Amino acid sequence: MPREITAYSNPLIKRVRDLRDKRHRREARQFLAEGLRILTEARETGRLPAMLFYAAPSRLHPLVQALVRDVEAAGGEAIETTADILSKLSGKDNPQAVVGVFDEFETSLADLDRSRAGIWLVAERLRDPGNLGTILRTGDAVGAGGLILVGECVDPFSVEAVRASMGALFTVPVVRSDWQPFLHWLRGGPGQLVGLSLDTDIDYRSATYAAPTFLLTGNEAQGMPEGYAAACDLLVKIPMLGKADSLNAAVATAVMAYEVLAQQRG
Amino acid sequence: MPREITAYSNPLIKRVRDLRDKRHRREARQFLAEGLRILTEARETGRLPAMLFYAAPSRLHPLVQALVRDVEAAGGEAIETTADILSKLSGKDNPQAVVGVFDEFETSLADLDRSRAGIWLVAERLRDPGNLGTILRTGDAVGAGGLILVGECVDPFSVEAVRASMGALFTVPVVRSDWQPFLHWLRGGPGQLVGLSLDTDIDYRSATYAAPTFLLTGNEAQGMPEGYAAACDLLVKIPMLGKADSLNAAVATAVMAYEVLAQQRG
Numbered sequence: 001m002p003r004e005i006t007a008y009s010n011p012l013i014k015r016v017r018d019l020r021d022k023r024h025r026r027e028a029r030q031f032l033a034e035g036l037r038i039l040t041e042a043r044e045t046g047r048l049p050a051m052l053f054y055a056a057p058s059r060l061h062p063l064v065q066a067l068v069r070d071v072e073a074a075g076g077e078a079i080e081t082t083a084d085i086l087s088k089l090s091g092k093d094n095p096q097a098v099v100g101v102f103d104e105f106e107t108s109l110a111d112l113d114r115s116r117a118g119i120w121l122v123a124e125r126l127r128d129p130g131n132l133g134t135i136l137r138t139g140d141a142v143g144a145g146g147l148i149l150v151g152e153c154v155d156p157f158s159v160e161a162v163r164a165s166m167g168a169l170f171t172v173p174v175v176r177s178d179w180q181p182f183l184h185w186l187r188g189g190p191g192q193l194v195g196l197s198l199d200t201d202i203d204y205r206s207a208t209y210a211a212p213t214f215l216l217t218g219n220e221a222q223g224m225p226e227g228y229a230a231a232c233d234l235l236v237k238i239p240m241l242g243k244a245d246s247l248n249a250a251v252a253t254a255v256m257a258y259e260v261l262a263q264q265r266g
Numbered sequence: 267m268p269r270e271i272t273a274y275s276n277p278l279i280k281r282v283r284d285l286r287d288k289r290h291r292r293e294a295r296q297f298l299a300e301g302l303r304i305l306t307e308a309r310e311t312g313r314l315p316a317m318l319f320y321a322a323p324s325r326l327h328p329l330v331q332a333l334v335r336d337v338e339a340a341g342g343e344a345i346e347t348t349a350d351i352l353s354k355l356s357g358k359d360n361p362q363a364v365v366g367v368f369d370e371f372e373t374s375l376a377d378l379d380r381s382r383a384g385i386w387l388v389a390e391r392l393r394d395p396g397n398l399g400t401i402l403r404t405g406d407a408v409g410a411g412g413l414i415l416v417g418e419c420v421d422p423f424s425v426e427a428v429r430a431s432m433g434a435l436f437t438v439p440v441v442r443s444d445w446q447p448f449l450h451w452l453r454g455g456p457g458q459l460v461g462l463s464l465d466t467d468i469d470y471r472s473a474t475y476a477a478p479t480f481l482l483t484g485n486e487a488q489g490m491p492e493g494y495a496a497a498c499d500l501l502v503k504i505p506m507l508g509k510a511d512s513l514n515a516a517v518a519t520a521v522m523a524y525e526v527l528a529q530q531r532g
Contacts, residue, residue: 041510130396138517140508164514171509205528238524239531242406243437244307248430251404251520254513258504258521262471265505 002068002078008085016051016089016101020159029104031157033169034090036063036097041167043067048074049100055083058097067098091159104157107146107173109185117145118211118264119257120191122182124150124228125219126249132156133164134250135217139172142257145212146173150182183231186214194260195224195232196252198245204236209260217253268334268344274351282317282355282367286425295370297423299435300356302329302363307433309333314340315366321349324363333364357425370423373412373439375451383411384477384530385523386457388448390416390494391485392515398422399430400516401483405438408523411478412439416448449497452480460526461490461498462518464511470502475526483519 005013018024019032030050033039039049040063052071058064059080068078089099114120121139126132132154139147154161156174186193192209195216216232218224229235238247238255247255271279284290285298296316299305305315306329318337324330325346334344355365380386387405392398398420405413420427422440452459458475461482482498484490495501504513504521513521
């Protein structure tokens with residue numbers, strides 16, 4: 001049976017709200033995901049929250065009922081609360097119908113099976129959580145094997161990244177690695193490392209990609225270090241006709257990934 | 267000569283800070299743009315802020331000096347202030363080097379010359395300011411003639427949209443219109459209206475685009491109304507292999523726009 005919390009002052013509410021903060025997430029090794037769509041996506045991939053919060057009026061929604069049932073069956077806790085408290089948990093005026101507290105999960109390089117997919121995404125020092133989530137969502141759409149985050153990237157479990165991923169955080173494996181271990185792992189098997197660069201004459205549409213293709217996108221402001229570009233098997237550029245000579249990192253990744261997908265599908 | 271403001275309580279500071287709010291922007295018909303890169307981009311396209319704020323330590327930066335000179339020559343005002351106040355104006359802990367207050371500018375459908383570009387972007391009920399800015403940035407990169415916002419879209423002059431556009435707000439004309447006036451204008455000349463849809467079997471890579479191509483992207487959550495889809499000359503879909511069956515709206519627009527660009531460049 002779900003328990004009820006109707007007081008802001010309940011210490012659990014503060015503890016959950018604190019998960020919006022990176023330091024608290026790291027300590028608790030838990031994170032927040034919001035919204036019925038994202039939690040249902042998670043449930044369908046077998047990920048259930050340790051705690052599920054929903055507002056009393058949502059009690060009769062069949063997807064909420066399915067979540068409550070599965071969370072409780074898995075030993076988690078379902079908690080009925082008020083719209084005000086849900087709104088406080090989500091930090092949004094427009095409260096989502098449900099908020100889940102998930103245990104963090106992590107994939108390591110050794111866990112990845114590179115024969116499983118033709119496209120893999122690699123992002124280096126990615127700083128914007130919206131970009132990270134959007135890249136995960138693109139990864140889901142192109143059937144990428146995973147997203148490998150190299151160097152100091154934004155936390156994939158931040159509220160903004162989870163939200164922008166629209167559930168793809170639960171469907172696309174995410175690995176955090178430093179550059180050298182990544183390169184060592186990559187060179188231990190087949191794989192074409194393709195870097196997106198401004199310093200090449202090779203148009204991304206004229207290059208040939210060989211599966212498994214690892215698409216490397218550099219930092220939003222600086223691109224990738226020269227040494228990383230030098231380690232790539234291929235550098236390609238996306239043509240830019242405008243004045244700004246720059247694309248959003250998530251957009252550039254998607255344009256590349258869809259070109260590789262089109263080639264690989266024939 | 268720049269004047270100095272060093273007190274938070276200065277009424278001008280409050281007035282400028284209020285421009286973060288849509289209601290105040292509408293009343294003042296002015297908006298904020300932040301950062302040396304974006305303001306320099308604006309300056310290069312001939313757009314100068316009515317007011318330019320910079321922190322005293324930036325005084326010697328050559329790009330800041332160029333901005334101050336041009337703003338004053340154009341009858342605007344340059345204001346030297348503290349890092350704290352700049353940070354208050356920008357609403358960010360990490361204050362940008364400069365903040366500009368610009369007069370709003372607007373383009374109407376009648377101002378557009380459709381022979382000027384092969385690609386035009388059309389977004390319908392776009393709600394996320396980051397998506398709007400990112401689409402403008404893509405529009406700059408593909409050489410789009412403009413972005414036409416149809417229906418109730420997010421304000422292109424919001425701080426988040428301007429920031430995400432990385433200056434493309436100043437290089438890509440933006441028109442706000444309702445659907446009927448847009449359609450009427452469109453059908454008054456050549457133009458292929460291409461809608462991005464899930465309800466079609468035509469893959470975006472197998473379709474043929476005819477310049478000027480108008481790429482229509484629907485609302486982030488709902489896509490476009492049926493009537494809008496019916497008015498399109500062509501509906502295409504981007505393949506999605508994942509579980510979520512959805513791409514970020516700015517990503518989908520970019521994947522489409524780059525396919526059209528590749529075809530048009532041969």
